[in-house]
Ligand code: SF4
């Protein structure tokens with residue numbers, strides 16, 4: 001006997017997708033060309049056709065906690081081949097943004113990122129926090145002087161720690177809560193649809209799956225299957241590796257300071273310094289390539305959310321390299337000023353990590369691991 005299915009559309013959700021993506025969801029007539037065109041869509045869980053009908057019906061619970069929207073790497077192949085110009089790739093991109101908004105709390109933070117008129121506040125707020133901390137503690141020295149330009153004389157390491165350690169802990173907590181709810185919702189939805197057996201997540205097996213998937217994620221293997229935007233793999237990898245290696249560089253300098261009692265500035269031929277410089281250049285070059293590719297792809301929907309991260313990555317790299325250039329040129333006022341601006345971009349990157357597009361690194365990794373985790377316990381291939 002076939003059980004009747006009750007569809008309860010969330011009209012606000014439909015309106016939100018349409019306004020965020022600028023697309024008409026009614027264009028899709030369910031031909032499934034997109035699911036056939038998508039080379040990374042899996043046989044047991046094809047997408048994005050089903051996401052298109054779920055979006056048109058306003059089935060929020062089947063989309064926001066849906067790992068399939070994160071398997072998509074936004075190559076645009078499906079959008080190019082869609083006979084109705086319904087732009088399924090862009091709809092999935094919008095759903096990912098809505099998923100980040102759903103899981104990274106508080107929701108008020110997202111309002112800062114959905115309104116370009118609030119952009120100045122994303123720098124005014126960090127400037128106010130950094131200046132207040134620096135002046136209240138008395139650690140910030142606005143006229144460092146001396147023969148050499150040493151940033152620690154202007155902005156000492158304890159002050160950086162006082163600002164960035166609590167910030168990083170807060171961001172980790174936001175992600176922890178978001179991932180916990182995301183996993184719970186994915187499980188609940190799959191169990192309700194009969195795709196997986198109900199029951200708690202086997203954390204050990206999930207973490208093993210996550211670790212085994214990491215090499216493929218790091219190597220951007222899925223990007224190789226795309227044809228429309230294949231070149232994006234290089235630029236995307238350049239930016240991703242720059243962020244990772246710059247985080248490693250920061251860790252290495254902390255290690256040098258506390259364990260080896262070694263203070264900067266370091267020689268340009270120091271291996272860690274070389275890595276920092278190469279990463280800084282790769283960050284600028286990768287960001288510029290991504291911007292060029294986005295601009296060239298006029299058919300792709302590019303929102304403020306997408307541009308914000310690219311701009312942030314680009315200026316983080318530029319201010320970092322300029323800071324060093326001014327230091328080497330011994331123009332102290334320019335070096336210290338640029339260092340402060342660079343700190344603002346770094347603060348912005350860390351503090352707002354769960355709310356910007358960069359959060360997709362975390363949610364996509366979790367979703368891919370969850371997909372592979374559930375593959376072994378599928379009950380039914382149908383959605
Ligand atoms: S989005 Fe386009 S290709 Fe996909 S099912 Fe709808 S009409 Fe067909």
Ligand code: SF4
Nearest residue numbers: 038072075076078089
């Ligand atoms: S944008 Fe690319 S990866 Fe995403 S669903 Fe379409 S074809 Fe698949």
